[in-house]
Amino acid sequence: MEEMGFASKPYILIAEDQQDIARGLALVLTETGAEVMTTSTGEQALEYIMRNPVDVVITDIRMPGIGGISLLEKIKEHRPRIEVIVLTAFGSIESAIEAMKKGAYHYVTKPFSNDELLIVVRRAVQEKRFHEELEYLRETVGKSYAFENIIGRNWRMQEVFETVRKVAPSRAPILIQGESGTGKELIARAIHQNSPRAKHRFMGINAAALPESLLEAELFGYKKGAFTGADYDKKGLLVEASQGTVFLDEIGSMSLAFQSKLLRVIQEMEVTPVGATEHVNIDVRFIAATNIDLEKAIKEGAFREDLYYRLKVVTIELPPLRERKEDIESFVSFFIERYNKEFGKRIKGMNEAAKKALMDYHWPGNI
Template sequence: MAVIAVIDDEHRQRDILKTILEDEGYEVYTASSAEDGLDLIGKMNPDVVITDLKMGGMSGMQLLEAIPDDSLQPAVIMMTAYGTISSAVEAVKKGAFDYLAKPLEKDVIVLTVKKAAERARLLKENIRLQDELFGKFKMDGIIGGSQKMREVIEIAKKVSPTTVTVLIQGESGTGKELIARALHYNSNRKTAPFVAVNCAAIPDNLIESELFGYEPGAFTGAAHRKVGLFESANGGTLFLDEIGDLPLLTQTKILRVLQDKEIRRLGGKDSVKADVRIIAATNKDLEKEVSHGKFREDLYYRLKVVTIELPPLRERKEDIESFVSFFIERYNKEFGKRIKGINETAKKALMDYHWPGNIRQLEFVIERAVLMSDTDTISLNDIKSELRLPQAKGISGIEIPDEGLDFEELERDLIKQAMLKSNNVAAKAARLLGMSYKTFWYRLEKFGIHASVKEDKLPEKRN
């Protein structure tokens, strides 16, 4: 239940309020002056403060102004005598939640306090959710003990408070979106929206209406006004993911927005201010795209004011262990498991793997292993099916030994197998090996193998 502070220099008034509110189930504290009240607020962190306007010493209004302007600010209800309603209105303008006119009426008190307490609850809930969100994207929550990742985090810390455009480059699954979010949630734009667009996922003919929005009648089918993503991100950050996939024409328009800081909806006459920070990401080599004429050079330079290169996981294998513990913890929580760690053989397999899907793939491997493991330790069995280990043996199933092998021996073996499989019918055997009859026959001769329809056993080599 909510905590309430009642501040009044008249003790009868305090007692009445205390009784009424305690009957409603609130936890109530009282103070007989604004000075003591301020103290009480500091100590008890009440959700709601009910204070008299006129008191000896500091007034209710002064108290309102003295309450620290932080996230724990209580909802303040000002009590005032009939003649001074205008001051109460003034108080509301200065941030009080509401006022109560004296003489107080029980029903009005109860209702007003209830509303104030509800607002305080919502505010707290909001702060809790925000903390959770910001905590998730705290820079120190990003894993990266390796030299390369430390450099990345250094740059990210430096640029996050600015509005500078950032280009994030890296293979798929290296954490581009995570860094983009961290940049946003560690900036003073963090309470404004972070809007992510995957440029590769939107068809070319729709991308501009998505980004810039449109006015009714801009094209057939545009019945209502649509606000574009640039406008939705106003005050915040627009994350243009896979920017390398944007059509050239759209690139031109984005460049213009970056320069003019305003956008125009499709079919619209007026421009709208767009205070948007752009973070772009790509797994393509944009410089190469530029040299192939697929990406505008001027836009490229505009975007890469700051470039963050995310190294592939295989180049920072020293981070694998921390990632493993991090993901084990994440999925223990999610699946209600109690996996403690991973054994040495499994760890070695992870270290030896080349991770084409980078961290996303590692996360997936650990998620599955946590789910599947029957013991409290992940073993090779829990992960090996996910590590599509490269086939050292190739399709022949033969691994070339260090000392080399006799190729003719192999060839002879295959020819023999083909003959056996086709009941010694040479034409069939030739087909099995994808050879012309002539070529095959030549080899039969060379290896001294008979072709015979009668024998069902492979004829021996002629000496």
């Protein structure tokens, strides 16, 4: 679901007895990169989720047999981590509210716009993955982002780790620079996990993956009636990430107009939802990342100098793999161990010819 800002595809199940609506929903979601399955009854939907991975279920309130409310109850009983979005006709808001009380993530009123649906689905998937991530981190006590588990024998990476140790306890904004594939988000998560904010949310947002109008609505929130499809007030991600860390990837892709708005947010620690006049206070730590030369972008008039200096209170430069080739064998060992477990293999290593080929390779795109 790259267009919606997800690194891996979500699995979405549609339970809708009106085939034209089901096909339309499936088309919209499939085009964003999601894996979509449709069923026409609640019974079929329940049978499917018991046997297959599902992130989000979109169900009509009214269906023959098991209706949307009953399906919701059974999902929460058997697969409580699945987020459920209910579709309701205008005038059936009472049923939607009942569904919310029973654990539905949200409801969408027919007729709805594609943008409205995508916003709700995106957030539902993000909510599910947040809880899965939080549980995983609690179970592993943060070991995933401990420095000893991040590959980096190279002296420049050791300097990066030392910088992270020093700045993690603060709330200073951080700018991470490096080519694609150098591990910018991994370092951002390590900073978060080793900070006082570790018990709260890490919110990763790819600025290049969303159109600007949607990015503003997502980050700042919006008021009912602010635009077509804004049928309810919605908190922005910066508010939802309260006391946590916000990672803004591909910061260089933002327009100058949006950069101006973001600068004010970072300076004042408050947002103004789209369509609102009142400000909302926020408490987040900003970490930004880019794979472009922002100083060059400033000279070309494509990036605001004041935002640049506001973000680079601390700067972390990540070297490309071709400049840290002593780490290649460690990466190979890591991936061999990982995929041996995943695929039941017993690969022990690589021969000298393979080592030489990897060491001679230029590594465009890194890892």
